[in-house]
Amino acid sequence: MKKLYMVSLGPGDYELITIKALKALQNCDAICVPTKSADNSFTRSMTFKIVEKLMKEYAFEKDIIPVYAPMNFKQEDWQKQVDIIEDSFKKYDNLSFVTLGDSAVYSTVYYLLDIIKEQHKEIYEKSEVIPGVTSFSHASAKVKKPLCVGDSSFLIRPLHKSKVPFTTVYMRPRIGMSTDRIKEKNDIYTFENLNYKGETILDYKKEKVDKYMTLFIDFYDRNE
Ligand SMILES: C[S@@+](CC[C@H](N)C(=O)[O-])C[C@H]1O[C@@H](n2cnc3c(N)ncnc32)[C@H](O)[C@@H]1O
Structure with a gap:
C-alpha cells in the first residue's frame, strides 16, 4: 500500500499551509524535501524551513529525505529525483514530496509525476496532489488588491519568455448559458460543484x- 503525497506548502508562511497538507505530512512515514545544494544540506531551503517549523509547532517528527533539485530543467535531473522517491519506497510505505506555493503553478511536481506515470504506474495511481496557496494569492492579500473582480480577468505570464502556450480558466457562468463561446484549444475539463453534493x-x-x-x-x- 504505497502512497505518494505531492504536498503544496504555500508561499513561505507556515500558517498558510492547508489542513490537508499538514495531515499528509503528519501521516506519512518520511518527507522528501528538495534542496538546491549539491551536498544535500538544507541551509538555503525554504521548503525545509517550513517543514521544520511545522514539525516543531505540531509536535511530530518524520525522517527527512533530501532530494537534490538543481534548477536546470533537465530530464536527467527530474529522473534522479524520481529515482530517490522510488528508492525511498523500499524503506517507507507513505511518502510526501513537498513543493512551495501551489503545485499547479510552475512546480517540479508535474515533471516528476510525468515520469512516475510512465515508469511506476502503481505509485502514480496511488498518488495524491494536495493544492496550496499561491505566491500571487498571498501577494494580493498583502496589499489588499484583488487579482480579478467583477468583469475583469487576470493572467500569469512567465517573464523569461514571451510566446508561450497557456491554460485558460473560465469561471462565473450563468445557469442555462451555452458554452459555445468557449473555443477550446487544448485539453478542456468541466468541474461542477467541487467538494459539494453532486461533484x-x-x-x-x-x-x-x-x-x-x-x-x-x-x-x-x-x-507545444
Ligand atoms: C517556480 S515558481 C513557483 C510558484 C509557486 N508554485 C506558487 O504557487 O506561487 C517561482 C516563482 O514564483 C514567485 N514566487 C514564489 N514565491 C514567492 C515569494 N515568496 N515572493 C515573491 N514571489 C514568489 C516568483 O516569481 C518565483 O520566481
Whole structure:
C-alpha cells in the first residue's frame, strides 16, 4: 500500500499551509524535501524551513529525505529525483514530496509525476496532489488588491519568455448559458460543484451550464 503525497506548502508562511497538507505530512512515514545544494544540506531551503517549523509547532517528527533539485530543467535531473522517491519506497510505505506555493503553478511536481506515470504506474495511481496557496494569492492579500473582480480577468505570464502556450480558466457562468463561446484549444475539463453534493469532473466541455458552481479549464498543450 504505497502512497505518494505531492504536498503544496504555500508561499513561505507556515500558517498558510492547508489542513490537508499538514495531515499528509503528519501521516506519512518520511518527507522528501528538495534542496538546491549539491551536498544535500538544507541551509538555503525554504521548503525545509517550513517543514521544520511545522514539525516543531505540531509536535511530530518524520525522517527527512533530501532530494537534490538543481534548477536546470533537465530530464536527467527530474529522473534522479524520481529515482530517490522510488528508492525511498523500499524503506517507507507513505511518502510526501513537498513543493512551495501551489503545485499547479510552475512546480517540479508535474515533471516528476510525468515520469512516475510512465515508469511506476502503481505509485502514480496511488498518488495524491494536495493544492496550496499561491505566491500571487498571498501577494494580493498583502496589499489588499484583488487579482480579478467583477468583469475583469487576470493572467500569469512567465517573464523569461514571451510566446508561450497557456491554460485558460473560465469561471462565473450563468445557469442555462451555452458554452459555445468557449473555443477550446487544448485539453478542456468541466468541474461542477467541487467538494459539494453532486461533484462532477468531465474531461470535456459541457454544452450547457447547469450549475453556478461550474468552472472550465482548458489546460495548455504540453507538447507545444
Ligand atoms: C517556480 S515558481 C513557483 C510558484 C509557486 N508554485 C506558487 O504557487 O506561487 C517561482 C516563482 O514564483 C514567485 N514566487 C514564489 N514565491 C514567492 C515569494 N515568496 N515572493 C515573491 N514571489 C514568489 C516568483 O516569481 C518565483 O520566481
